[in-house]
Amino acid sequence: MNYGCYKNARNASWHCLIDYKINSLPVKVSRIAKQADITLLKNSAVNLLNNSESGTTLMQNDKLYIIYADEQSAQRCRFTIAHELGHIFLGHLFNKDGAGFATTDDAEHSANVFARDLLAPACVLHELQILTAAEIxxxxxxxxxxxxxxxxxxxxxxxxxxxxxxxxxxEVVKQFKEFINKKKSQSYVEL
Known part of the structure; x- marks a missing residue:
C-alpha cells in the first residue's frame, strides 16, 4: 500500500475517534455506527454473506447497512464492523448495484489500517506502554x-x-487523557 493511502486511513481513524468523542478503550463500534446512522445487521438474521465473507456494506434507499458474520468471535465481528466503517468513512465507491464496495487491494488495506488504528490507537497504547499482543x-x-x-x-x-x-x-491523546491517567493509576495499585 502506498504511503498516501496509509496516511489517509490513519488520519481518518483519528478523525473518527475525535468526531465521535471516543475517549476510552475498547472502542464501541456499535456506538459509532449508531451515531453515524448506519444499521448493523447480523448475517444470521439476513443471510446475505457467502461463506468466505466476514462482512459487507449495503446501501438501500440512501440508508447504509453493515452486515457482519455474527457466528465469528466478538473480537472478529468488532474488527469487521470497524473495517466496513473504514470503507464508508474513506469514501470507497460502491458497486453499481449498491451492494458492497468496488474492492481493490489498496481499498482493503486502507480499511484494515483504519480498523486497526480505530480499535487500537497507537498513541494511546504508547502512553500506557501496552506493547505486547496479549495486552493489546x-x-x-x-x-x-x-x-x-x-x-x-x-x-x-x-x-x-x-x-x-x-x-x-x-488531539486523540488529549481526548483519552482521563482514561490514560485512570489506567496508569490502576496499574500502580495492582503492584
Whole structure:
C-alpha cells in the first residue's frame, strides 16, 4: 500500500475517534455506527454473506447497512464492523448495484489500517506502554491475531519514536487523557 493511502486511513481513524468523542478503550463500534446512522445487521438474521465473507456494506434507499458474520468471535465481528466503517468513512465507491464496495487491494488495506488504528490507537497504547499482543488484545478487545499485527507495528513506532507528529494524533491523546491517567493509576495499585 502506498504511503498516501496509509496516511489517509490513519488520519481518518483519528478523525473518527475525535468526531465521535471516543475517549476510552475498547472502542464501541456499535456506538459509532449508531451515531453515524448506519444499521448493523447480523448475517444470521439476513443471510446475505457467502461463506468466505466476514462482512459487507449495503446501501438501500440512501440508508447504509453493515452486515457482519455474527457466528465469528466478538473480537472478529468488532474488527469487521470497524473495517466496513473504514470503507464508508474513506469514501470507497460502491458497486453499481449498491451492494458492497468496488474492492481493490489498496481499498482493503486502507480499511484494515483504519480498523486497526480505530480499535487500537497507537498513541494511546504508547502512553500506557501496552506493547505486547496479549495486552493489546485484552485492552482493545481485538483478536490475538489483530493484536499481533498491532504489536509488531507498535515495535516499529517505538523504535522510531514516531508519536505526536500530527495534530490529530495529539488531539486523540488529549481526548483519552482521563482514561490514560485512570489506567496508569490502576496499574500502580495492582503492584
Amino acid at each position: 488484545s485484552r485492552l482493545c478487545n481485538i483478536s490475538l491475531e489483530a493484536a499481533t499485527y498491532r504489536s509488531e507495528r507498535m515495535q516499529e513506532l517505538e523504535k522510531r519514536n514516531a508519536f505526536y507528529k500530527h495534530p490529530l494524533e495529539r
